[in-house]
Amino acid sequence: MDDWAGRRRRRALASGVAPASxxxxxxxxxxxxxxxxxxxxxxxxxxxxxxxxxxxxxxxxxxxCxxxxxxRAAPRPARRRVVWLxxxxxxxxxxxxxxxxxxGFTGWDTPAHLYKIATLRKGGSLLWDNDWxxxxxxMVSYGFVFYWLAQFVNYSVLVVASAAVLPILFYVYxxxxxxxxxxxxxxxxxVVLAVYLANGQxxxxxxxxxxxxxxxxxACDRRVVAAVLIGxxxxxxxxxxxxxxIFLVAxxxxxxxxxxxxxxxxxxxxxxxxxxxVLALFFWEAATYQYHPIEVVAYVSFAAVGVAGARVSRDPxxxxxxxxxxxxxxxxxxxxxxxxxxMGGTFGRFFFVFGVPLLLTLRKVRLPxxxxxxxxxxxxxxxxxxxxxxxxxxxxxxxxxxxxxxxALAWAAGHHxxxxxxxxxxxxxxxxxxxxxxxxxxxxxxxxxxxxALHNAVLNRPRFSAAQYVAxxxxxxxxxxxxxxxxxxxxxxxxxxxxTTDPRFTVVYHDADxxxxxxTVARPIVAPASGAGMARVVALDREAIVMRVSxxxxxxVKVSYSPYWEVVAGVGTLxxxxxxxxxxxxxxxxxxxxxxxxxxxxxxxxxxTELH
Numbered sequence: 080m081d082d083w084a085g086r087r088r089r090r091a092l093a094s095g096v097a098p099a100s101x102x103x104x105x106x107x108x109x110x111x112x113x114x115x116x117x118x119x120x121x122x123x124x125x126x127x128x129x130x131x132x133x134x135x136x137x138x139x140x141x142x143x144c145x146x147x148x149x150x151r152a153a154p155r156p157a158r159r160r161v162v163w164l165x166x167x168x169x170x171x172x173x174x175x176x177x178x179x180x181x182x183g184f185t186g187w188d189t190p191a192h193l194y195k196i197a198t199l200r201k202g203g204s205l206l207w208d209n210d211w212x213x214x215x216x217x218m219v220s221y222g223f224v225f226y227w228l229a230q231f232v233n234y235s236v237l238v239v240a241s242a243a244v245l246p247i248l249f250y251v252y253x254x255x256x257x258x259x260x261x262x263x264x265x266x267x268x269x270v271v272l273a274v275y276l277a278n279g280q281x282x283x284x285x286x287x288x289x290x291x292x293x294x295x296x297x298a299c300d301r302r303v304v305a306a307v308l309i310g311x312x313x314x315x316x317x318x319x320x321x322x323x324x325i326f327l328v329a330x331x332x333x334x335x336x337x338x339x340x341x342x343x344x345x346x347x348x349x350x351x352x353x354x355x356x357v358l359a360l361f362f363w364e365a366a367t368y369q370y371h372p373i374e375v376v377a378y379v380s381f382a383a384v385g386v387a388g389a390r391v392s393r394d395p396x397x398x399x400x401x402x403x404x405x406x407x408x409x410x411x412x413x414x415x416x417x418x419x420x421x422m423g424g425t426f427g428r429f430f431f432v433f434g435v436p437l438l439l440t441l442r443k444v445r446l447p448x449x450x451x452x453x454x455x456x457x458x459x460x461x462x463x464x465x466x467x468x469x470x471x472x473x474x475x476x477x478x479x480x481x482x483x484x485x486x487a488l489a490w491a492a493g494h495h496x497x498x499x500x501x502x503x504x505x506x507x508x509x510x511x512x513x514x515x516x517x518x519x520x521x522x523x524x525x526x527x528x529x530x531x532a533l534h535n536a537v538l539n540r541p542r543f544s545a546a547q548y549v550a551x552x553x554x555x556x557x558x559x560x561x562x563x564x565x566x567x568x569x570x571x572x573x574x575x576x577x578x579t580t581d582p583r584f585t586v587v588y589h590d591a592d593x594x595x596x597x598x599t600v601a602r603p604i605v606a607p608a609s610g611a612g613m614a615r616v617v618a619l620d621r622e623a624i625v626m627r628v629s630x631x632x633x634x635x636v637k638v639s640y641s642p643y644w645e646v647v648a649g650v651g652t653l654x655x656x657x658x659x660x661x662x663x664x665x666x667x668x669x670x671x672x673x674x675x676x677x678x679x680x681x682x683x684x685x686x687x688t689e690l691h
Contacts, residue, residue, distance in 0.1 A: 157260070164262045165247055168269040172243040175273035176235060185479055186279020187469050190513035191526035195226045196234065197517050198621070206362070207641070207675045208621050210516035211525030213500070213534045213555055213660075214639035220362040224315035225282035238281045241288040242272045248291040249436065255298035256330055256337070257396045259440045268436040275432065277466035283428065286312040286319035293344075294326055302344045309344075310351025317355070318425045325407050325429050333402035361682055364639075365659075368423025368529040375415055377461055381430050382408025384454055385438060393443035400441060423529070434462040474507035478565035484514040487561055487593045491520055497616040498603040499558040504575070505568035511561075521619055523555045533639060533659055538570040545577045549600065554658065556604035556637040560584070560596045605663075608633035612668070623674040628665050636661040636673065643681050648672035 179185070195218055198208065205227075208217045218226055229237060250265035272284070293308035313320045331341050385404025389397040407429055414424060435458050444451060469475070477483045491501065500521040503511040512526040524535055537543050537551045552560070562578055578584050578596050588595040604624075605614040611632030617625040624638060625648075640655045646663070649671035654662045665671060 160262045161250070164250060164265055164269075167266065168246045169243045171269050171273050172239050172276070175276055176239050179276060180235075183479075184277065184470060184475055185508075186277060186281065187466075187508065188279035188281070188526070190479075190508070190510045192226070192229075192279070192281055193234075194513045194517055194526070196229045197513075199226055199230055203621050204675070206622070206643075206677060208516075209619055209624070209638060210519070210521045210621055211512070212530050212639065213523065213637060214641075215525070215530055215533070216362045216364050216641075219358065220364060222282055222286065222314060222316045224311060225285045228285075234281075237285060238276070241281070241285040242276065243269075244288050245272060245284070245291055248288065248295045249433075251295040252291065252298050252326075253440055255295070256334070257399060257440060259396075264436040264439040267439055268433065271432065271435065271462060274463045274466045277469040280428075282316045283319055286316035287322060287432070289315065290319045290323035294323055297327075297340065297344050300340060302340060303347055305344050306347030306351065310348055313351055313355045318422065318428060321422065321426045322429045322432070325410060325426070326403070329399075329403040329406040332406065333399035364530075365533045366527075366529040367419040367532040368425060370414060370424035374424045374427055375411060378411035378424075378427050378430055379408050381434060381458060381461070382411065384458070385441075388438065388441050388444050388446075388454070391445045392441050393445065394441055397441070400437075403437070419532075431462055431465070434458050472507070472566075474566040476565070478506055478563060479508055479510050481514070483563075483565070483592055484510075486590050487563075487595070488514065488518055488520075490588050490593075490595060491515070491518075491559075491561075494559065495520060496558070497619045498556070498605070499601065500556050500604060500619075501559055501561060502552060502555065502557045503561040504563065504571050504578075506563055507566040507568055507571075509568070511563070519620070523552075523557060538574075543573060545581045545583075548574065548577050549581070549583055549598065552598055553600065553602040554637065556602065558598055558601040559587070560598065562594045562596065564592050564594070604637045606635045606637070608635055608662070611665075617670070623672060625670065625672045626663075627670050628663075628668055630668050631665050634663045634665060636663055638673075641675065643675050643677045644673050645676040645681075646671060647674045647676065 198217070199205075203217070205217055205219045205223050208215060225237070246265040246269040249268050250259075250262060253259040253264065275284075289308045289312035293305040293312065296302075296308060297305035309320060309323060312323070327341060327344075331338055382404045386401045386408070389401035389404065394400060410426055414426065435455060438455060438458055446454075500523060501515060502523045503515055505511060505524055509526045511522070512524065515522050516525075524531065524538075528539070531539055534555060535551070537547055560574075560578060562575060567575070578594075583599050584596040585599060586594060587597045603614075604616055604619065605626050607614055607628075611634055612628060612630030614626055614628045614634050617627060619625075619638075624636065626634075626636070628634060635656055637660050640653075640659050640661050644653055644661060646653060649665065649669060650667050651663055651665040651671060653673070654664065656662045661673070663671060663673070
């Protein structure tokens with residue numbers, strides 16, 4: 080009955096005569112196709128019409144996130160495409176993860192994440208770790224949510240779920256903000272992520288899924304949910320939030336109607352931001368992430384292509400999309416002027432994740448098809464070249480496996496002395512950063528190159544001499560150097576040349592996989608300053624060091640300084656040495672224990688020092 084009446088009213092309206100059965104006081108709504116709106120948009124109501132018959136306020140249902148109902152004949156194909164997107168993303172990411180596992184491939188950053196998860200499982204702290212970099216803040220200074228959650232959720236499941244949900248959230252966000260109704264860009268994102276798994280940036284993908292969920296929630300006017308998701312992401316991996324910030328800034332600049340809602344999200348997000356900043360101040364440490372000129376060129380070129388493509392398109396949202404590409408380009412240029420910092424060019428993951436998918440959102444680009452293919456192919460090449468090289472890298476061989484490290488670890492077990500830490504010439508895949516410290520052997524380096532800035536900067540120089548190398552080993556308290564027979568990191572060739580030719584190094588062990596050298600002029604981790612007595616390390620664990628000193632005096636402890644170190648056994652005080660190590664001023668002879676202790680007073684004193 081209702082359908083018959085509706086058809087009667089529509090026929091009457093089409094003929095220009097209102098049906099008699101329709102009361103004059105009720106508005107008549109006629110469904111209009113997308114094609115009709117595009118070719119002949121409806122005229123805006125006149126001032127007289129608005130004055131005499133103002134529009135009704137939108138209902139709660141209208142404000143909900145569900146998109147407006149499409150004509151009856153259209154939703155089934157559209158829904159089918161979305162269902163295929165959901166199912167396809169999950170299947171594709173799962174298959175890619177299983178294929179990597181069966182082929183013996185691991186993500187490039189995976190050893191770092193596995194080590195941190197293992198540390199927590201062994202009762203380690205979120206705060207500090209003496210086994211990397213001569214002592215460094217652990218997860219607290221960067222992100223800990225992923226590692227904490229991995230105690231309860233299977234690691235692989237967490238990674239697959241994070242990557243699989245990203246294309247779906249991207250589709251929701253782009254549909255709501257940029258009117259992208261097709262699923263091709265989101266499907267392309269799923270393909271990109273299947274390859275991106277090779278990077279092993281698993282906490283980043285987890286945090287990016289939270290961030291994109293926050294963007295989608297904000298687009299659906301779920302502002303509190305948006306703030307919570309983005310806020311939690313900041314404690315999982317701050318790089319993901321910087322990537323999401325590019326979307327939000329561009330949206331704020333291009334869409335005035337969205338600004339009030341975004342300001343509300345920012346207000347709800349403020350407590351999370353303040354907590355994150357305060358945490359960074361409390362647990363700040365020197366770190367430098369490189370931002371190479373080739374990256375600047377790549378990012379600015381991509382932004383320029385995106386802006387140009389939007390301008391020569393007939394996309395109804397071309398101005399907003401051009402703003403999105405331009406925002407990324409401005410960030411890429413502005414980052415050049417920043418001093419060296421821990422973030423460096425990591426915001427470029429905006430391109431490495433969303434490059435081609437964003438280009439595919441541009442509709443009706445007025446360029447020859449060949450030109451479009453060339454542009455997309457070039458962007459795709461730049462986007463996936465890094466993870467693809469991980470798949471084919473010789474570093475993915477046996478040097479990731481326990482059997483490769485077995486002989487070196489067995490030798491270390493028989494010769495470990497707490498007075499010294501080991502130096503392992505870094506592998507290209509950095510798996511030494513997992514196998515040695517997970518067995519409780521302190522090493523000079525870790526996984527993150529940016530953290531070399533504090534004590535290991537010499538290894539990042541284009542060239543260093545044998546004298547500089549030996550002085551650095553002495554400063555780090557190293558006696559034994561492990562040289563693997565496998566692809567090495569960038570400092571490896573220089574280190575190999577020095578180790579095999581300098582007479583201050585003696586071979587003490589050799590097999591097919593490892594050569595171990597002893598530095599004949601080694602200096603221990605605790606060294607007396609002028610006028611002091613003798614010192615010996617009894618134990619060095621992840622958050623404490625126990626030592627015996629033979630007389631009162633000053634002793635240099637080659638562990639990174641932090642204001643949270645306290646003398647919990649023995650009588651003495653601590654100061655900071657010029658090389659950012661600890662100086663123990665012992666008032667008596669005997670045993671001393673230094674332990675990482677975070678108290679409100681220590682936090683306040685450290686914050687006051689940082690602010691001044």
